Amino acid sequence: MATYAIGDIQGCYSEFRQLLKEIKFHPQRDQLWLAGDLVNRGEGSLEVMRYVADLGDAVRVVLGNHDFHLLGVACGLRKSKRSDTLDALLKAKDAPELLAWLGQQPLLHHDPELNFVMTHAGIPPAWNLAKAKALAAEVELEMRSSRQKQLLEHLFGNQPRRWSDDLKGYERHRCIVNYLTRMRFCAPDSSLELETKSEANKAPKGFAPWFTYPSPALQETRLLFGHWAALEGHTGVAGIYALDTGCVWGNQLTALCLEDQQIFQVKAGAKK
Template sequence: MATYAVGDLQGCYDELKQLLKKIDFHPARDRLWCVGDLVNRGPGSLDVLRLITDLGSSAQVVLGNHDFHLLAVAQGLRKTKRSDTLDKLLKAKDAPQLLAWLAQQPLLHYDAELNAVMTHAGIPPIWSLAQAQALAAEVELELRSSRQRDFLSRLFANDPLCWSDQLTGAERHRAIVNYLTRMRFCRADGTLELETKSEAANAPVGYAPWFHYPSQIAPQTRLLFGHWAALKGRTGRAGIFSLDTGCVWGECLTALRLEDQQLFQVPAQKK
């Protein structure tokens, strides 16, 4: 049995099929971890969701910012953007079932046996693993409850930019989601900068990539994330693995085998 963590899929269905063939993936034997952003921008979001859901317990997913966007669009809480490719998915007969499944997925997954934790954007240096788990669970409870629509309606904003244990309500939930699904650059105290999407070396003045600060988690526990294609899979930090290698931007789709940390890649079909 092997466990493969794969980077942002974003509707890149054909590449996912190629990658699964390359690693000789068998759901009865292997497990597939997905670091979030299953959908959008690529052409095959519907097929990606169908494939992942068909894997059942052999697949482990965490939610990304594009997944939250899809859930909000489906409820009429957000408008689609020019770059969105969600229409086919939203019009599918099985869309209600797929969206219901997506809303049940966590923001964080931790496996003690594999000594690995996975989120979409990472875990800020100001949080311990236990704290990150507890905060992710708070959001998951809202998303899976009858309060889901109200939760999503208040989710999409940048503030507050810095975590405080005193935050409550929508501000608290929004901060948790922004840290776990949108974070790239921050200050040492955890203050986020959510506009810049450049390479790590081009940090805004006063900020640095979140993984450049001393971590309370890695390298003791391996930390897996996606979200930041400009990194091209490089963090320069032991135990912190960047898996979004820009397949939807014409680069490649990457999988990391957790048992031996071997990388597997397939090129994007469209440049």
């Protein structure tokens, strides 16, 4: 048995299936961890969703910002963007079932035995592992309830940019989701900078990549995240693994074997 963590697929279905072939993935023997952003910008979002949802207990998925965007568009709460490639998925007969499945997925997955935790964008330096798990669970509870649409209605936005334990209601939930699905650069006090998508060495003044600050969570486990293609899979920090290597931008799709940290990659354009 092996466990493989894969970065942002973003609808790159052919490359995804080719990567599974490369790692000789077998759903009755192995397990996949997917770091969010299953959909959008690539042309195979529907096929990715169908395949992953059908894997059942062989897969662990965390939600990414594009996944939340899809759920918002499907509810009529967000407008499709020019770069979106979600139409085939939204018009599919099985869209309601696929979207319901997606909306039940967590924001954070932790396996103490493997000593890894995974979120889409990372864990801010202001939180230890227990706090990150508890705050993710708050949002997951709302997403899995009859209040999911109300949450999505208030979820999108950049404020507040800094965590406080005093935050309440939708502001609290929005801040949690922004840290776990949109974070790249932050200030020493964990204030978020949500506009810049550049390489790690091009941080806006007063900010730095979140993973360069001392991390209470890293004292307890190793971290996996996606979301930041410009890193090209490198953080320079032991125990923090960047999985998004920009397949949808013409680069690679990456899998990391969690048992031995062996890396597997397929190039964009690979056919299943």
